[in-house]
Amino acid sequence: MGVRRSYLSKVEVMHLLGVTVFGMWRLARKYEKFPQPDKQPSSPFNRDNQEPEEVWDATAVYSWAAETAELAHRGAVLRRPVPVSRAAGHWLGYRDTPLGPALDWRTDIGVIRVVHSGDVETASDVASAIAASGNQEGVVTVCALYGDMGLGGPALVAADTAHPAIEYEAGWDKVTAYTGQVMPWWPDALRLPSLIREWKPGAQPSTVETPANDNEKILRQAAANTSFEVTSRAAATDMANGIRNNRSDNTSHEIEIFCKEGYGKTPNQVIPGAVPDVSHHPLPCGEDRKALRAGWLGIAPHTHPDAVAALEVAVGRHPELLPFGAVTEIPVQQGAISDRWTHRLTMCDPTAAHAVLAQEAKVEAFFVDPLTDMPVLRSSGSGNKKVWRFYAPLSLPANGAELASVVLHHTVWATTSDGYVHPAPCTPAEHLWWGDGWGDRPTEAAAVVDQLLADLGATVNLRQHWDAPKGLTALFNEEHHEGTELSRATLLHARMTPPRTR
Known part of the structure; x- marks a missing residue:
């Protein structure tokens, strides 16, 4: 999250600060740090304007005013100096908002x-809704989580109901100076309305099971599906356990970061x-990689x-456990080396592997390579040009044959001494290419060959593909x-011959 950017015209700045044209001129000369104007941000709907209007960063003006004695009463509420003499705040309880659970003081x-x-x-959206409804509860400012750590606790974004369109960064310590008490903070995975609704001042942190996210739920459902083999259900359970472990570890780590005791002699006024x-x-996971595969x-x-x-979850989380290499796409082109490969493909009904491979493609037909079992599909690409999309194999059937040559056509193709053509094998996270990489080198192709x-x-x-033979x-x-x-002769010669230095 970040602070919303908004801009004020000269008239709007004058209204915000309660000054005339002369007063604006005086402030700019009296205060060296008075915010300087900027040009109106460019817009595709504003092309005819030759000279953009001068505007001021609303957050900069609002924050500057709060820190300037003469105008502090017109500046950002939580950037103004905190009065030395003040009464302790009073907790008002839980509130539901359309954008998340809230607590009032x-x-x-x-x-x-x-x-x-x-x-x-x-912050801005909630403050705007309060202001538009008449603000019967007397809310002066709305704070939301910035997603970072400040000096006195979790960083906050604030928007005052007097000027809800202007957001600014606020300190947790500034808020607790007014509330007069420690305030609670919830890590992302446990930031649930049901938990926040139950909190009361002085309460000990609730100990709760880390809730499953969507990916874990998907995997648990697959693990409960009796139409899958026991080994497949175990693999889904293992990955679900890994997700749960990661989320629990991350949640504990978040608490360590955001609920620090503080710096120096001033403790942070924050508790989980x-x-x-x-x-x-x-939970047990990742113990037998062979069984998982x-x-x-x-x-x-x-x-x-x-x-x-x-x-779909596995492809994004642990593709190395799947029986596929890199997703590869080539044009359908008569007379190319790929023709020798596509002629042997067998048309089939789509499987889960095909569905994940297809994504949003307009698929015309589904195939499988009978020699490598790799899923393949033919679809209409951009401009309705037909393309082949497939997973590169992780290995090739050898049967005593050897590599005869490689052909470079949108990817690397391997021809074998027994007459076959295959897309060259490639791991899921890499791709095969050639040519000048503007400083990079095609070490992946060299390592595969x-x-x-x-x-x-x-x-x-x-x-360790960067350790491929320098000649290749x-x-x-x-x-x-x-x-x-x-x-093959050219490849062998290159492999044993170091490149010439220039």
């Missing part, structure tokens, strides 16, 4: 409402409203919607034309 300056939400423009229940933490291999060919949803030269059936490993890297760094074929 009555103070010497009026009611301060703290909305426990970090969404953009929350709730803490995660870690009595069963951590087998479980996800069983989910990929399913057609149940739970399989699609679970696979290096491994295939040694063993056509190798499961490629690109964790130099070869792929050249600007080869689409369709260029590099023979």
